[in-house]
Amino acid sequence: MKNNSKIVSNEYLIPFILVTSLFALWGFANSVTDPMVNAFKKVLELSNSEAAWIQMSFYGGYFCMALPASLFMRRYSYKTGILIGLTLYAFGALLFYPAAITEQFWFFCFGLYILTFGLAFLETAANPYALSMGARETATQRLNLAQAFNSIGLIAGLFVAQQFVLKKLQSDNITNFNALDEASKMQIKIVDLVVIRDPYVILGLVVLAIIVLFITIKMPESKDKTSNALIGNTFKKLAKNVRYRNGVFSQILYVGAQIMCWTYIYQYAEGKGIDMATAGYYQMIAFIFFAVGRVFGIYLLRFINSGTLLMFFSFFSIFCCLGIILFKGILGLYCLVCVSFFMSLMFPTIYGIALGDLNDEESKIGSAGLVMAIVGGALMPKLQAIIIDVGGNDVNDITIFGVSEINLSFTLPLICFLFIAHFGYKIGNLSLKE
Numbered sequence: 001m002k003n004n005s006k007i008v009s010n011e012y013l014i015p016f017i018l019v020t021s022l023f024a025l026w027g028f029a030n031s032v033t034d035p036m037v038n039a040f041k042k043v044l045e046l047s048n049s050e051a052a053w054i055q056m057s058f059y060g061g062y063f064c065m066a067l068p069a070s071l072f073m074r075r076y077s078y079k080t081g082i083l084i085g086l087t088l089y090a091f092g093a094l095l096f097y098p099a100a101i102t103e104q105f106w107f108f109c110f111g112l113y114i115l116t117f118g119l120a121f122l123e124t125a126a127n128p129y130a131l132s133m134g135a136r137e138t139a140t141q142r143l144n145l146a147q148a149f150n151s152i153g154l155i156a157g158l159f160v161a162q163q164f165v166l167k168k169l170q171s172d173n174i175t176n177f178n179a180l181d182e183a184s185k186m187q188i189k190i191v192d193l194v195v196i197r198d199p200y201v202i203l204g205l206v207v208l209a210i211i212v213l214f215i216t217i218k219m220p221e222s223k224d225k226t227s228n229a230l231i232g233n234t235f236k237k238l239a240k241n242v243r244y245r246n247g248v249f250s251q252i253l254y255v256g257a258q259i260m261c262w263t264y265i266y267q268y269a270e271g272k273g274i275d276m277a278t279a280g281y282y283q284m285i286a287f288i289f290f291a292v293g294r295v296f297g298i299y300l301l302r303f304i305n306s307g308t309l310l311m312f313f314s315f316f317s318i319f320c321c322l323g324i325i326l327f328k329g330i331l332g333l334y335c336l337v338c339v340s341f342f343m344s345l346m347f348p349t350i351y352g353i354a355l356g357d358l359n360d361e362e363s364k365i366g367s368a369g370l371v372m373a374i375v376g377g378a379l380m381p382k383l384q385a386i387i388i389d390v391g392g393n394d395v396n397d398i399t400i401f402g403v404s405e406i407n408l409s410f411t412l413p414l415i416c417f418l419f420i421a422h423f424g425y426k427i428g429n430l431s432l433k434e
Contacts, residue, residue, distance in 0.1 A: 007134065007138050007141050007142050008145070015133065016133050016142075019129050019133075020126070020130065021149065022126045023148075024149045024153030024156070025122065025153060026122055027150035027151065027152065027153025027154040027156075030154060031153070031154040031157030032199055032200075033055075034283070035161045035162070035165065035166055036165075036196060037052065037263050037381075038051070038267060038270075038276055039165060039196055042171045043188075043192040043196070044105055044189070045185075047385075047393045048389045048393065048395075049388075049389050050105075052382045052384075052385035055378055056109075056378045056379075056381075056382055057109035057116075058116050059116065059255070060116075060378040061120065062120045062371060062372065062377075063375035065116070066124055066374075069081065069085070071231070073124065073125055079214070081124070081125045082121070083214055084121050085117075085118040085120070085125070087211060088114060089207050090208050090211065091114055091118075092112060092114035092115025092117070093203045094200075094201060095107070095115075096196075096204075100193045103189065103190070111200070120371060127143065127367055127370075127371070131352065131363075139352055139356075140353070141301050143351060146348075148291065151290055154290065154291075155284065155287045155288065155291065158284050158287055162284065164195075165195055165196060166276045166277045166280050171189070174188070231365065238366055243357055246426070247350055247353055247370070248354060248370060248373050251347070251350050251351065253416035253417075253420060254416065255347070255374050255377045255380075256381070257317075257343070257380065257412075258343050258346075258377070260409075260412060260413050261336060261339050261340065261343070264381070264406070264409065265279060265286065266279045266283075267388060267395045268333060269333060270395050271404055271406045272329070272333060286337045286339075286340040293340065293344030296344075297349070298345075306427070307423075307426070307427025307428035309349070310345070310423070310428075311428055312424075313342045314421035317339050317413075317417040318421065320342065321335075321411075322414065324336050324407065324410045325411060326403065328403070346420065350420070353427055354366065380412060380413075387412070388405050
């Protein structure tokens with residue numbers, strides 16, 4: 001049945017625009033980091049599983065800070081939480097400067113870890129805030145609309161990574177980098193680490209400027225005055241809520257699938273003989289599909305139950321994964337690009353469904369659990385990297401069941417989408433009964 005309620009009412013329009021601008025900011029950080037996994041692998045001569053520590057650090061920071069951020073904002077205002085988040089974001093990005101000087105991989109990972117402490121604050125504040133700015137029945141549509149700003153940040157971040165990092169990496173332009181003498185490799189490594197460093201340092205300076213804007217521009221204050229004293233009871237209620245539990249698990253699997261499909265598009269393209277800079281164009285198209293799919297999904301949500309639509313988009317994602325695994329030529333890469341269209345509405349839709357039957361008190365803590373679920377982006381890519389490394393550090397060392405190890409590794413996102421489809425099916429049936 002068509003829903004005629006306004007997605008965002010006039011009274012919330014300006015606050016909504018200001019808050020959703022943050023979605024682009026963490027989208028930028030996400031997409032500029034994905035290509036760095038393969039970049040660090042080349043520059044520092046790492047295995048796929050060693051380079052996966054980039055994503056472990058990035059998405060692990062979400063897991064560690066989401067709940068503390070939520071508890072903080074139960075005592076202080078959302079604006080204060082946003083300012084702390086932006087400060088941590090800037091500090092983590094600026095740490096890339098000393099990291100490049102030391103040439104230590106762990107230092108870069110540490111910078112990303114701190115950066116995502118800030119992102120955890122921003123997402124913990126912005127997601128439930130966007131949900132609350134209007135009628136409850138349009139909350140999922142509203143969050144999808146806010147997440148559209150995330151797609152803009154994704155495209156901008158990838159453009160920067162492609163034009164100012166991938167195209168300038170000397171280690172990627174040399175056919176047999178590993179065969180060079182140590183002195184030549186050291187010289188190239190110094191130059192390439194500076195290339196990797198610069199976008200993050202500039203990003204840190206931009207975020208510092210945004211902090212000044214948030215301090216000087218008047219924003220509506222929103223403070224959670226609820227005490228933390230009864231938080232234990234809230235945890236118990238959430239643990240017993242099957243819909244919420246399955247929503248958190250679905251979110252873990254979704255984020256894992258998304259990061260696998262975006263991070264390893266470079267390794268998949270490498271298996272087809274495509275260089276990193278060219279692979280970046282394929283990821284750019286994937287991000288455009290992601291943005292278009294988000295807009296299309298928002299429109300369909302006016303007519304189709306969110307659980308049912310989630311199920312259908314999951315089914316299409318499964319078909320794409322089958323193509324990624326089974327097609328040995330360029331068609332597999334096309335399927336990897338197309339899966340982004342169907343992933344587009346999953347994060348905000350799962351988020352809205354999981355919080356859909358919770359009261360305000362439970363939603364505040366429940367939202368932190370859903371942000372912590374981003375840890376799937378740390379765990380799942382690491383498992384995929386282990387599969388890719390089964391035969392060695394290259395992506396096509398061996399074949400398993402007739403397909404290369406890089407192709408077979410996409411069995412992991414396929415399994416994730418199967419569970420998400422089941423979750424959507426159960427929610428869709430429940431809504432029909434109601």
